[in-house]
Every structure is written in C-alpha cells, then in structure tokens.
Amino acid sequence: MSESTVEVDIVGNTLKYGVDGTIDFDDILCILPDPAPSQYRVLFFQKTEKDSDESEEHTYLKKIDIKSLPSELSRFVTTIPSHLQNAERPPVIQVVISTGSGTGKAKTVFQDALQPLFNYTGLEGIEVYETESAQTITELTQSKFINHAAEGIPQTIILLSGDGGLIDILDIFYKSKQTLKIPPNIALIPCGTGNAMASSIGLRSGPIPGLPTLLQGTPSPIPVFGARFSPGSQFVVDEGRQRTPIESDSDDAAYRTIHGAVVASWGLHAALVADSDTVEYRKFGIDRFKMAANELLYPSDGSPSHRFKGKITMTLRKDGHEGDVRREILGNDEHMYALAAMVPRLEKEFLISPESVPLSGEMRFIRFGPMSPEDALHLMTLAYQGGKHVTEETVTYADIEGLRIDFLEDEERWRRVCIDGKIVAVERDGWMELYKEPERLLHLIQ
Numbered sequence: 370m371s372e373s374t375v376e377v378d379i380v381g382n383t384l385k386y387g388v389d390g391t392i393d394f395d396d397i398l399c400i401l402p403d404p405a406p407s408q409y410r411v412l413f414f415q416k417t418e419k420d421s422d423e424s425e426e427h428t429y430l431k432k433i434d435i436k437s438l439p440s441e442l443s444r445f446v447t448t449i450p451s452h453l454q455n456a457e458r459p460p461v462i463q464v465v466i467s468t469g470s471g472t473g474k475a476k477t478v479f480q481d482a483l484q485p486l487f488n489y490t491g492l493e494g495i496e497v498y499e500t501e502s503a504q505t506i507t508e509l510t511q512s513k514f515i516n517h518a519a520e521g522i523p524q525t526i527i528l529l530s531g532d533g534g535l536i537d538i539l540d541i542f543y544k545s546k547q548t549l550k551i552p553p554n555i556a557l558i559p560c561g562t563g564n565a566m567a568s569s570i571g572l573r574s575g576p577i578p579g580l581p582t583l584l585q586g587t588p589s590p591i592p593v594f595g596a597r598f599s600p601g602s603q604f605v606v607d608e609g610r611q612r613t614p615i616e617s618d619s620d621d622a623a624y625r626t627i628h629g630a631v632v633a634s635w636g637l638h639a640a641l642v643a644d645s646d647t648v649e650y651r652k653f654g655i656d657r658f659k660m661a662a663n664e665l666l667y668p669s670d671g672s673p674s675h676r677f678k679g680k681i682t683m684t685l686r687k688d689g690h691e692g693d694v695r696r697e698i699l700g701n702d703e704h705m706y707a708l709a710a711m712v713p714r715l716e717k718e719f720l721i722s723p724e725s726v727p728l729s730g731e732m733r734f735i736r737f738g739p740m741s742p743e744d745a746l747h748l749m750t751l752a753y754q755g756g757k758h759v760t761e762e763t764v765t766y767a768d769i770e771g772l773r774i775d776f777l778e779d780e781e782r783w784r785r786v787c788i789d790g791k792i793v794a795v796e797r798d799g800w801m802e803l804y805k806e807p808e809r810l811l812h813l814i815q
Contacts, residue, residue, distance in 0.1 A: 467530030531561015590809035601796030684771035723756030
C-alpha cells in the first residue's frame with residue numbers, strides 16, 4: 370500500500386476524495402484490504418473524453434489508497450481469488466492478446482486496464498503473448514497450455530479475444546493424446562465482435578467487460594460439442610481465398626473433427642459470418658453482420674435470396690430419457706436458417722435460444738425454411754426482443770442430442786458452415802454431424 374493515503378466521504382452513490390476527486394460507485398472495480406490496519410486500495414475505472422472525432426475514448430484502471438472503509442463501500446471489498454493467487458499451488462497466469470479480434474482493441478484494453486490490475490494487486494510473473502497470426506493461440510496451446518495440464522500445473526489463461534480464442538484452445542485439448550491431470554481455468558475479456566460466450570455468461574457489462582468476473586468469478590466446466598465432417602472438408606481462411614486441412618482427433622480417414630462450445634450453423638447465419646470476415650467489413654464492428662445479412666437477403670444483382678438445399682436429421686431424446694434417442698428427418702430439404710446452439714446469446718441483445726442455460730450442456734436447434742427477406746428480418750427482430758422468434762409457427766426449436774446435415778448444393782458458397790466463428794467448406798455431396806462430448810476438459814471463470 371502506498372504511504373499516500375487519502376480521506377474519503379460518501380455522498381449518495383459517489384465517493385469523494387481530495388480537493389475535487391469523485392468516483393461513482395458504478396465505476397468501482399473492487400476494494401482490496403491492506404495488511405496495514407484500516408487501510409484499503411480502491412481500484413476504479415476512469416474514462417477519458419474524446420478530444421476530436423478522430424480520437425478514441427480510453428477507459429483506464431486507476432487506484433487510490435484510503436485510510437478507512439466507510440460502511441457503504443464494504444460490498445466492494447474483494448480478496449484475490451485462488452485462480453490468480455494461491456499460496457499452496459500458485460497458478461501460472463498467461464495473457465493472450467488477440468490483435469486481430471473485433472476492431473483490434475485488445476492490446477489497448479490490456480495496457481489501460483489489465484496491466485494496471487496486475488501492478489495494483491502485486492501479481493508478478495505474468496506471461497503475456499500477442500497473436501502474430503491465426504495460428505498463434507493454437508501454437509501456444511500445443512507448446513504450453515497442454516503441457517501444464519498434463520504435468521498437473523495450475524494455470525489461468527486470460528483471453529483478450531472473441532469466441533475464436535477459446536475455440537482454438539479447446540479444439541487442441543480435445544484432440545490431445547496426452548493424459549491431462551488438471552484443467553486450465555480460462556477467463557474471457559471480450560474483445561471480439563459477437564462475443565457469444567461472453568454475452569451468454571453475462572460478461573458484456575461494465576466499463577471493461579469481463580474484468581470484474583476475473584476477480585470475483587469461479588471456474589465452471591465447459592460443455593463441448595464435436596463436429597464431424599466428410600473427409601474433403603476444409604477450413605476457409607484469409608478472407609475466403611485459402612483452404613486449409615482440418616486436423617482430426619481420429620485415425621479414421623472417413624471424417625474430420627473440430628470442436629466448439631458456442632454454435633454450429635448453416636444457411637443465412639454461416640453465410641453472413643463468412644461473407645463479413647474481411648478487413649473492410651470488420652471496420653464496422655458488430656454492424657458487419659447486419660450489412661452482410663442485407664446483401665444475402667437482398668442480393669445487389671437483383672436475384673432472390675438463396676434457398677439452401679440439404680437433408681437435416683435431428684437426434685432427439687426419446688420421451689425425455691437420457692441416453693435413449695431417436696432420429697427425425699425434417700420433411701423439407703430447403704432451408705434459410707439452421708443453427709445448433711450451446712449458449713442462449715450470439716450477441717449481447719441477440720437471444721437466439723431463450724431456453725438455453727449457459728454451460729448446462731444442452732444443445733438447441735433453431736431452423737426456418739425459405740421465406741421472403743421481410744419475413745426473415747422480422748424473425749431476426751424478434752430474436753432481439755427477448756427471443757420471441759422461437760414461438761413462431763415457421764420456426765423449429767428443439768432440444769437435441771445431435772444433428773446431421775447432408776448437403777445437396779453444387780456451389781461451395783452454399784456449403785459453408787460456421788463452427789464458433791470458424792468457417793468450414795464442405796465438399797460436394799459431403800456432410801456434417803454434431804454430437805456432445807462426454808468429458809469437460811476446461812473450466813471457464815464465470
């Protein structure tokens with residue numbers, strides 16, 4: 370604790386200190402007790418105003434040391450959690466800054482808020498990594514995170530990224546042949562565009578979303594699904610110009626597997642994610658999805674919106690009994706939207722599956738067939754209004770154990786699927802199968 374401590378007064382929901390210093394209660398991250406009697410450290414957020422239209426707003430983490438604790442502040446008192454500091458088995462703390470996520474603000478968030486947090490709390494030995502390519506997180510997982518788990522070393526991985534960073538890690542863990550002794554704890558500081566997992570577990574509020582949960586949350590096991598693809602399927606990368614192989618967790622050449630924890634989709638959702646994943650679109654942040662969707666619904670060449678063709682088979686529990694399943698083929702082979710979700714939200718306000726409970730392991734299927742662009746937009750609007758779309762007669766909404774799609778499309782553009790933001794192109798006459806993984810190998814701090 371600094372020797373420079375200040376007296377404070379409480380006026381309403383405001384802390385006042387010094388000559389004219391004020392801190393709104395909503396801007397207080399936490400208060401840490403000091404070994405010295407009756408001394409505390411207040412960590413709070415402070416936003417700088419924009420100097421011009423070209424400048425950016427910054428939210429900084431600041432601190433003051435106070436001589437005593439008014440009773441109104443007692444609810445903010447926090448101790449450093451064991452996933453950050455543990456006297457018996459200190460965890461390895463690793464920070465991954467995804468420089469390409471969303472609008473590219475992850476590094477700024479680290480410098481303005483996370484690095485000061487480490488300084489103010491006395492946490493040392495933090496390992497910090499910046500992504501240099503789309504493979505960086507995969508390489509870190511293979512070289513560091515997996516080895517720590519196999520050696521029984523506690524670790525906390527703080528991801529300043531979108532959903533993709535989490536998926537890169539869990540896919541490697543589920544394909545690993547090593548015996549894993551202790552699961553890593555993963556903390557999300559959402560810096561992507563959609564941030565579906567972070568939105569679903571309630572991390573999208575506050576001046577720096579995710580930072581309060583890092584200090585006050587607890588680890589919970591992450592349920593995961595596997596997506597098997599016919600063997601010619603490939604990842605689509607580099608703004609759609611390149612194809613890369615999918616590494617499988619099986620020696621069986623009959624399929625390829627990747628893993629996810631958020632969503633698997635085909636049709637309108639997958640197409641708009643794929644089409645909007647360019648440098649030009651990313652400048653618009655989350656609005657890029659709406660812009661790409663508009664082009665798909667109202668093609669600029671004047672053609673009608675596409676009718677996606679494929680046979681969809683759902684795997685359902687029989688009479689609600691665990692382990693006893695039946696398969697049901699949808700009667701229509703033409704679709705506009707087909708999506709399986711493990712989370713309720715794809716964006717903070719976009720409630721795609723209102724009955725989903727985060728990290729419960731449930732998989733819900735949402736589907737509707739070809740319709741006018743106006744009707745499709747109406748359904749999407751209802752999703753922003755508390756998930757009311759699932760009550761419409763035109764929408765299939767089901768609790769499923771698995772899903773299979775046999776693609777009946779000639780053009781590759783209409784055979785692209787989205788697995789947690791990653792795009793896979795399925796070969797002609799190919800297929801995709803979804804299933805739930807029985808084990809939970811990673812923990813998420815929520």
